[in-house]
Amino acid sequence: MRLLLIEDYRPLQQSLAKGLREAGFAVDTTGDGQEGLWFAMGNDYDVIILDLMLPGMDGLSLLKKLRAEGRQNHVLILTAKDTLEDRIKGLNLGADDYLVKPFSFEELLARVRALLRRSYREKNPEIKVQNLRIDLTTQRVWHGRDEIRLTPREYALLEYLALRAGQTVSRTDIWEHVYEFKSAASSNVVDVYIGYLRKKIEQPGKPPLIHTVRGRGYTLGVQP
């Protein structure tokens, strides 16, 4: 899942980005409101984590512009302003959640995951595809009773496919939602990781879980 973190206080930005990446997210960061808006307009982020007091453009103006442009991204506001009016103002402008600094990183992570489930209309934190079981909270994957060890990038890819199970997901979609700007731009990377994933989750003699749809992309589970 790909996140945009707009926070101008560098120590916080860096530690959050590190933590979120370690949790398997692709994270783009910026400390400038204007730049943040450009990022948000140019990519389909699953969740945008937004500070309110920003140079360039303040967070609420950014949010207003984003919604005015019809973007439906989930936005989590992160700010030191904690009055009721501030919170109501933020939510009324189209934010989905609100977290007051200082906050627990675990709580931020939990809220981001909740927003992601909402993005993909999935209330259950556990997804089942045939006999594959994915726990979105602990990020662990089982095949029947056997746990499968995945790297963060492999897990991110599987999670994205699982949240859209049954649909054909294009390489571009995968690229946009699983990788961040800093990654080397190559659609070949997606194919390579799909290969790694197949090896780990599919068992010989059983029907394949990931189907290749020629010219369109991949589908996890039963083809539509």
Added chain:
Amino acid sequence: MKPSLQIRLVVGVVSAVLLLLTVFSVGIYSVIRSALLSQFDASLVSIAQILAGSVEVDGDQIELEIEVQQMPELQDRNKPTYYQLWRHDGTVAAKSPLLESSNLPRLAGSPEKPTFKTLRAGAGRVERAAGYGFTPRLSDNDRKTAEPPRLMLTVARDSAAILSQLRFLRWVLFLASGAVILLSILVALLTVRQGLRPLTAIAGEIAAVRETDLATRIAAEDVPGELLPIKERLNDLLSRLEAAFNRERRFTADVAHELRTPLAGIRSTIEVTLSRGRDQKEYKTALSDCLAIIENMQTMVNNLLMIARLDACQAALRREQVHPAELVSSCWRPFSEKAKLRRIAFDNRIQTDAVINSDPQKLSMVLSNLLGNAVEYANDAGQIWVTTHHSDDSIEIAVANTGCRLTSDEVARAFDCFWRGDSSRAGTGTHCGLGLALVQRLVGALGGSAAAEVQLGGVFTVRLTLPASAP
């Protein structure tokens, strides 16, 4: 507490009415009294004239004409008129038979100017007498031989009627005055209460103002002209209070914000680091990141404390002779390395012999802040310079740097707490926006003032005006 306005106004009005009534009553009384008495006296004199005209002197014989003696006025026993006539030597020549054995007093007087006197006779009777000295007509025999003798005549009549009339008049005046005073107290009370109603209304509105809601203003519609300035001043005061409270509230919110953000930084750095096993290098990095944040927080808290102390005028001043040129050089030292790295040129143009009387510690805090800002915001390969300008009783120290991208409007806010030039916020958080606010207060404590300006070409200058000698 002074007596209430209401009591004072009522007392004033009633006293004035009392004074007016007294003067008026005394005036009326004396006019009526003198009119009554002069009428009475005139009738006494006319009787005296008739009596005097009827006196006939024949040698030693002095006689009154018999018709005159029969006048009804002299005969009426209920309201008698008495007379008594004396010779020049004091012997009684004639007197009214009604007097019997008693005598009237002998009064001086002349036909032109008779004398009058009120007599207290026995048994509560009051009489008024007129003295009338005259020269009688002589009988035909004596007319050629003798000088006419001078005679004295006193005529008296009971004046109880007049006195009772006057007594009645006194009562009427007294009672009327009393009634008028009572009425005036009542009217004054009502009028004053009515007149003071707007004051009560304003007092009620003021009492309703809560410290939590200073946005209310005193409406007090239809206040009289005299109270309008009071209402306006009160509303001005409320506006100022509201602004001050809002400033405080904003300041508190700003402080909370400024402390929360670095706290969030420390917390997330630690939590992310603890979330899994790390190698030693990563722990070290996390710890030094946290330390850097804490150092910034510490600076900020110290600055806030200093500002609070300066605002409360609790900072002690220690004045001595200071050489600004030396002070600037020593304050520059910590920044010289950083300036060299960014190829920023520094020029201390202060005359080496310049001396001012000031607190060296506070002044060096001011200069360090300004020089630190200058190094932070000057463009690479830019310039920083410090100059002084002397006048009779003050010295101006100006710290200037190139590379300023602020507008004049933004510079006007430069001394506000937590204000940062927009571009500086993206920095690493080393500048918490308190430096210039602290500078302004420090300079204020030193008896001077600070002003900032930006000139064309991006030259940012802070001018400190300090008293040259101790104030």
